[in-house]
Amino acid sequence: MLSKKITSSIASLLLLASIFLPSLSSAQQQAAKPAVNFCGRVSTLQTTLDQTITDRKNKLENTWTQRQQMIATNRSNREQRLTSDRLQWDQNRQERYNKMMAKATTDSQKQAITAFEATIELAVKTRKSAADGAIQTFRSSLDQAINTRETDIKTAISNFQSAVDNAFSQAKTDCDKGAQTAIVHSNLKTALQAARQQFEITRQTADKVSTQEQTLAQARRNSVEQAISTFKTTLQDAITTLKTALGKN
Amino acid sequence: MTQNWKTVVSLGTAVAILLGIIYIKTGPKTAIYTAPQNSYSNPSQSTPPATDNPNDMQSALLQSAVQEQSSFSAEAGDSAAVSSDNQAISNFGQAYDANAF
Numbered sequence: 001m002l003s004k005k006i007t008s009s010i011a012s013l014l015l016l017a018s019i020f021l022p023s024l025s026s027a028q029q030q031a032a033k034p035a036v037n038f039c040g041r042v043s044t045l046q047t048t049l050d051q052t053i054t055d056r057k058n059k060l061e062n063t064w065t066q067r068q069q070m071i072a073t074n075r076s077n078r079e080q081r082l083t084s085d086r087l088q089w090d091q092n093r094q095e096r097y098n099k100m101m102a103k104a105t106t107d108s109q110k111q112a113i114t115a116f117e118a119t120i121e122l123a124v125k126t127r128k129s130a131a132d133g134a135i136q137t138f139r140s141s142l143d144q145a146i147n148t149r150e151t152d153i154k155t156a157i158s159n160f161q162s163a164v165d166n167a168f169s170q171a172k173t174d175c176d177k178g179a180q181t182a183i184v185h186s187n188l189k190t191a192l193q194a195a196r197q198q199f200e201i202t203r204q205t206a207d208k209v210s211t212q213e214q215t216l217a218q219a220r221r222n223s224v225e226q227a228i229s230t231f232k233t234t235l236q237d238a239i240t241t242l243k244t245a246l247g248k249n
Numbered sequence: 250m251t252q253n254w255k256t257v258v259s260l261g262t263a264v265a266i267l268l269g270i271i272y273i274k275t276g277p278k279t280a281i282y283t284a285p286q287n288s289y290s291n292p293s294q295s296t297p298p299a300t301d302n303p304n305d306m307q308s309a310l311l312q313s314a315v316q317e318q319s320s321f322s323a324e325a326g327d328s329a330a331v332s333s334d335n336q337a338i339s340n341f342g343q344a345y346d347a348n349a350f
Contacts, residue, residue: 089296093310131317131320
C-alpha cells in the first residue's frame, strides 16, 4: 500500500517534469537516432552545426564589441570626473592659501605660507603624475590582455571550424567510397569531439591571462597607494612646519 | 513510523531531483558583466568650505588624496572585463552536441 503511494508520487513528479521540460525527451530521442541512414544525413548535420557555430561566434563577437564600448565609455566618464574633481580641489586649495595669507600678520608667517604652498603644490603634482601613470599603464596592460585573449580565442575558433570542415569532408568521402556507415559515424563523432577538446584547451590557456591581469592590477594599485602614502607623509611634515611658524602648535 | 519516514525520504529525494533538473534547465545561462561605475564621491558635495585653519587644510588635502585613490580603484575594477566573455566562449565550445549526432 505504502510502496504504491511512493511509486505513484514519483511517477507524478516525473510526469510533471516531462511536461515542463519537453526538451529532455527531445534530446533523448535525438541521442537514440540510429546510424543506419547516417550518410544521407551528413550534409544536413554539417549545415546545422555550421549554423550553430556561426550564431555562437556572432554572439561572442557581439560580447567583445559591447565590452570594448563599455570600457571606453567608463574610461571617458572617469576621465571627465577626475578632471572636474581635480579642478575643484585645486580651487579649494588656492582659496585656503589666500585665506591663510590674508590672516598672516608677519613676514615670517607669510614666508612660511608661501613655502607651505610650494611644498603642497609639488606634492599634489607628484601624486597626480603617479596616479595618471598608473592608470595609463593599467589601461595599456588591460587592453593588451583583452587583445591577447580575443586573438587566442579567434585562432581557436578558426582551428575548430577547420577541424569540423575536415571531419565532414572525410565523412562524405568515406560515405562515397561505401565505407561502413557505423564506422563513418563513429569517426566523425571522434573527430568532432577532438576538435571540441582542442578548443577547450585553448580556452583554459586564455583564462590564465585573466589571472595574470588581476595580479598586475593589484601591483599597480599598490604603487598608487605608495604614492598617496608618500603624499600624506609630506603633508604631515609641511603642516607641522606651518603650524609652528604660525604659532598654532 | 518507519514506513512514514520512508515515504518522506522518498518524496524528498524525488522533489530534490525535480528541483535540480528545473534549475539546470531554467537557471541563469549568461553571466552579465557590469563594469564598475565611478564610485568616488561627488566633489561638489564633499569639497569642504575653505578656511584659514591649517588643520582644515590638512583634512581637505587628505580627503582629496583618498578621492583620487578611489578613482583609480574604480579604474582597476575594469580588470573583471577580461573574463566577461566566459559564458559566450563556453557556449561556443558546446556548439558541437554529440547527442545531435
